[in-house]
Amino acid sequence: MKILNIGMIGFGTVGTGVYKVLQSFKNINIKKIAVKNINKKRNVENFDEKLLTSDAYEIVNNPEIDIVVEVSGGTDPTYDLLKTAINNGKHIVTANKELLAKKGSELFKLAQEKNVVILYEAAVAGGIPIIMPIKTILCANKLTKIAGILNGTTNYILTKMAEKDLSYETALKQAQELGYAETDPTGDVKGFDAAYKIAILASISFNKKIDINKIYKEGITKITEQDIKSAKELGYRIKLIALAQMSDKGEVDVRVHPMLVSKKHLLAKVNNATNSVMISGYPVGDLAFTGPGAGSEPTSSSVAGDILVLASELEASDKPIPLYVRNQTEIANQIDISETYNEYYISVTASNNPGAIGVAGTICGNNNINISTIMQKGINEDNTAEIVVITERSKESDVQNALKELLNTDCIKKINNLLRVMN
Amino acid sequence: MKILNIGMIGFGTVGTGVYKVLQSFKNINIKKIAVKNINKKRNVENFDEKLLTSDAYEIVNNPEIDIVVEVSGGTDPTYDLLKTAINNGKHIVTANKELLAKKGSELFKLAQEKNVVILYEAAVAGGIPIIMPIKTILCANKLTKIAGILNGTTNYILTKMAEKDLSYETALKQAQELGYAETDPTGDVKGFDAAYKIAILASISFNKKIDINKIYKEGITKITEQDIKSAKELGYRIKLIALAQMSDKGEVDVRVHPMLVSKKHLLAKVNNATNSVMISGYPVGDLAFTGPGAGSEPTSSSVAGDILVLASELEASDKPIPLYVRNQTEIANQIDISETYNEYYISVTASNNPGAIGVAGTICGNNNINISTIMQKGINEDNTAEIVVITERSKESDVQNALKELLNTDCIKKINNLLRVMN
Numbered sequence: 001m002k003i004l005n006i007g008m009i010g011f012g013t014v015g016t017g018v019y020k021v022l023q024s025f026k027n028i029n030i031k032k033i034a035v036k037n038i039n040k041k042r043n044v045e046n047f048d049e050k051l052l053t054s055d056a057y058e059i060v061n062n063p064e065i066d067i068v069v070e071v072s073g074g075t076d077p078t079y080d081l082l083k084t085a086i087n088n089g090k091h092i093v094t095a096n097k098e099l100l101a102k103k104g105s106e107l108f109k110l111a112q113e114k115n116v117v118i119l120y121e122a123a124v125a126g127g128i129p130i131i132m133p134i135k136t137i138l139c140a141n142k143l144t145k146i147a148g149i150l151n152g153t154t155n156y157i158l159t160k161m162a163e164k165d166l167s168y169e170t171a172l173k174q175a176q177e178l179g180y181a182e183t184d185p186t187g188d189v190k191g192f193d194a195a196y197k198i199a200i201l202a203s204i205s206f207n208k209k210i211d212i213n214k215i216y217k218e219g220i221t222k223i224t225e226q227d228i229k230s231a232k233e234l235g236y237r238i239k240l241i242a243l244a245q246m247s248d249k250g251e252v253d254v255r256v257h258p259m260l261v262s263k264k265h266l267l268a269k270v271n272n273a274t275n276s277v278m279i280s281g282y283p284v285g286d287l288a289f290t291g292p293g294a295g296s297e298p299t300s301s302s303v304a305g306d307i308l309v310l311a312s313e314l315e316a317s318d319k320p321i322p323l324y325v326r327n328q329t330e331i332a333n334q335i336d337i338s339e340t341y342n343e344y345y346i347s348v349t350a351s352n353n354p355g356a357i358g359v360a361g362t363i364c365g366n367n368n369i370n371i372s373t374i375m376q377k378g379i380n381e382d383n384t385a386e387i388v389v390i391t392e393r394s395k396e397s398d399v400q401n402a403l404k405e406l407l408n409t410d411c412i413k414k415i416n417n418l419l420r421v422m423n
Numbered sequence: 424m425k426i427l428n429i430g431m432i433g434f435g436t437v438g439t440g441v442y443k444v445l446q447s448f449k450n451i452n453i454k455k456i457a458v459k460n461i462n463k464k465r466n467v468e469n470f471d472e473k474l475l476t477s478d479a480y481e482i483v484n485n486p487e488i489d490i491v492v493e494v495s496g497g498t499d500p501t502y503d504l505l506k507t508a509i510n511n512g513k514h515i516v517t518a519n520k521e522l523l524a525k526k527g528s529e530l531f532k533l534a535q536e537k538n539v540v541i542l543y544e545a546a547v548a549g550g551i552p553i554i555m556p557i558k559t560i561l562c563a564n565k566l567t568k569i570a571g572i573l574n575g576t577t578n579y580i581l582t583k584m585a586e587k588d589l590s591y592e593t594a595l596k597q598a599q600e601l602g603y604a605e606t607d608p609t610g611d612v613k614g615f616d617a618a619y620k621i622a623i624l625a626s627i628s629f630n631k632k633i634d635i636n637k638i639y640k641e642g643i644t645k646i647t648e649q650d651i652k653s654a655k656e657l658g659y660r661i662k663l664i665a666l667a668q669m670s671d672k673g674e675v676d677v678r679v680h681p682m683l684v685s686k687k688h689l690l691a692k693v694n695n696a697t698n699s700v701m702i703s704g705y706p707v708g709d710l711a712f713t714g715p716g717a718g719s720e721p722t723s724s725s726v727a728g729d730i731l732v733l734a735s736e737l738e739a740s741d742k743p744i745p746l747y748v749r750n751q752t753e754i755a756n757q758i759d760i761s762e763t764y765n766e767y768y769i770s771v772t773a774s775n776n777p778g779a780i781g782v783a784g785t786i787c788g789n790n791n792i793n794i795s796t797i798m799q800k801g802i803n804e805d806n807t808a809e810i811v812v813i814t815e816r817s818k819e820s821d822v823q824n825a826l827k828e829l830l831n832t833d834c835i836k837k838i839n840n841l842l843r844v845m846n
Contacts, residue, residue: 285720297707
């Protein structure tokens with residue numbers, strides 16, 4: 001049995017979880033752990049504090065270390081640390097979605113040159129096995145679509161808003177109190193976290209480089225109680241969906257935004273902090289992977305899984321495993337959201353006059369938008385009314401034009417929200 | 424690039440699907456295909472009929488063939504063919520659940536001796552990646568429970584019974600007409616197919632040998648329209664569930680039977696021919712894998728996936744990959760269903776007299792059975808009534824005793840059905 005020496009960067013929630021899980025595997029030896037504060041009390045039984053160092057370069061430059069496990073997050077100094085580790089011939093296991101989404105292609109290229117592998121199951125969807133299935137058992141497929149709930153915080157907030165008729169602000173506050181949302185929730189609620197994850201999934205599914213800056217991102221901060229209520233009445237739930245699609249022509253459409261999801265759709269039934277990833281391709285058809293998307297224990301399952309798979313492979317051969325070294329060389333032809341086609345939910349406040357719906361209908365028609373459902377919700381005190389419309393499949397740029405024209409009429413007072421729809 | 428020569432046994436729905444998918448992979452060369460009837464017209468474009476042979480031993484004894492792909496089914500002569508192939512140093516990819524459930528441990532032992540691997544992703548749940556995730560990325564976990572809908576035919580029949588208020592016989596007939604059920608549906612509707620699959624999943628999840636003969640099997644043939652209706656009224660759907668659990672004491676409980684599944688449970692929402700596998704373990708928590716469980720295309724995704732993974736591994740090393748060679752040496756301590764604890768749905772026909780419920784309640788109480796829900800459904804013309812009971816968690820042997828005692832009373836005329844419940 002080959003014993004592998006592990007150097008770990010980071011020893012927070014995930015790091016301590018990984019440490020605990022790996023204790024029972026005799027072929028894995030945790031040699032060194034880099035932390036910011038070496039004097040902090042660690043909640044780990046029988047822990048030898050001599051393992052700790054405050055200098056992460058001590059790990060990436062240590063010739064005895066075979067695998068660097070990075071669970072510290074961020075890009076600085078992590079990017080430089082991992083580059084140094086790869087240059088020193090070490091394999092990498094990381095949970096760092098931001099680093100991979102921003103600097104993945106540089107790291108994968110370097111890893112290929114240096115004959116090492118980078119595994120990162122924990123970077124997407126926590127404990128759900130998704131990266132390794134795509135890279136291994138699904139590799140005969142041409143994958144064309146991924147649609148997922150990839151952020152547990154926002155799914156928790158949206159679930160509570162729907163279950164308990166809470167406003168976004170109240171639901172966020174409760175999520176923060178319960179530890180489901182961070183004090184600064186920006187990364188989650190504005191869609192950054194989900195964007196990193198869908199960028200990673202799209203890059204391995206389509207085998208192309210994805211530019212994170214070209215991903216359209218819209219968070220959940222503008223979802224109102226009224227939107228949730230209208231969606232319910234129309235047979236939908238509102239979810240933050242990360243989407244990646246590749247057309248026959250090779251156009252790649254990657255984006256993150258809230259969607260009305262038909263209550264019959266599997267993703268509508270994924271609640272609280274649970275994540276779910278749907279993958280479609282040929283010949284497999286449609287698959288869904290559901291489970292815990294975050295937390296110490298599920299994430300440590302994925303980090304430890306990567307380490308043990310790597311250990312098993314290195315037991316058989318010193319060469320890197322071709323399937324795991326997928327260095328995307330081709331740049332994806334990412335299209336702008338304005339070029340995409342979607343069904344839409346449009347909520348407007350209209351003046352209560354008999355012509356309003358006619359005017360709105362004409363503007364929609366002139367912009368090639370067919371309306372499939374229209375619902376007027378009572379009349380307000382100021383003699384306005386909320387009108388909610390679901391459109392047939394229309395082009396985003398046409399819808400944006402129609403909204404501008406609607407606002408220029410007398411009868412439409414306000415666009416309350418525009419959301420896309422998944423049936 | 425290493426070119427691998429494939430010999431395929433069987434060229435039916437799955438075999439032709441695999442053939443088509445593999446055409447685009449230049450490192451895979453299909454060298455020979457064994458079929459029963461060499462003169463049958465094949466529905467494959469540009470197919471070279473010279474690939475065909477009617478003698479499968481020509482494949483397993485051919486020194487040029489690296490991987491034998493077995494998609495013919497059954498155990499005779501397949502068991503002998505695969506033993507010969509392994510003895511000749513060939514790797515195996517198979518979709519044969521029956522063979523693996525009955526003869527897997529012999530084959531795995533031989534494969535280990537001969538330094539070859541047997542991959543079988545397609546044997547369980549068609550296109551859903553489940554075998555490889557359990558063996559690779561989830562290998563840090565202690566898995567304790569699997570609950571799945573593993574048979575598409577019965578799920579299709581139960582779905583149609585529920586949606587369209589059909590009897591079992593009518594739904595079966597429609598499923599046969601649409602190709603969802605075979606002319607002789609025994610293997611599916613009596614639970615054999617699901618039992619093979621759960622045996623395979625349990626053996627790799629718990630890493631123990633499972634005796635297929637010790638698996639309790641109950642099919643769906645006794646489910647009535649009335650059961651489906653009562654279940655619905657109580658907030659449940661009826662599904663054929665394959666279950667495998669391992670207790671802290673190492674007792675292994677593997678069985679297949681219909682269950683009332685709470686409509687809030689993910690498995691209750693898996694309809695038609697779709698399959699779903701839920702896996703629970705530490706540290707990962709609860710995962711669910713959902714997708715197409717059968718059919719040419721999904722199944723060929725898994726068979727081709729196994730072949731391509733094997734090709735990729737063999738590109739890096741001639742040695743077998745330790746993770747894939749898991750030869751279970753320990754025999755599972757399988758317990759009988761009489762020793763298991765479950766919640767129950769009991770439907771009885773009782774005489775319409777005021778004492779009936781009291782008598783039934785006393786018998787249940789004497790057998791340590793607490794009732795959580797009781798529902799009486801009108802009064803029949805013959806002055807009897809159907810009474811449906813949901814119990815709290817009780818021991819199977821206690822419930823069986825109570826049913827015998829109930830039948831000995833004057834007030835219980837008939838036990839209509841006994842089903843187990845999943846909340």
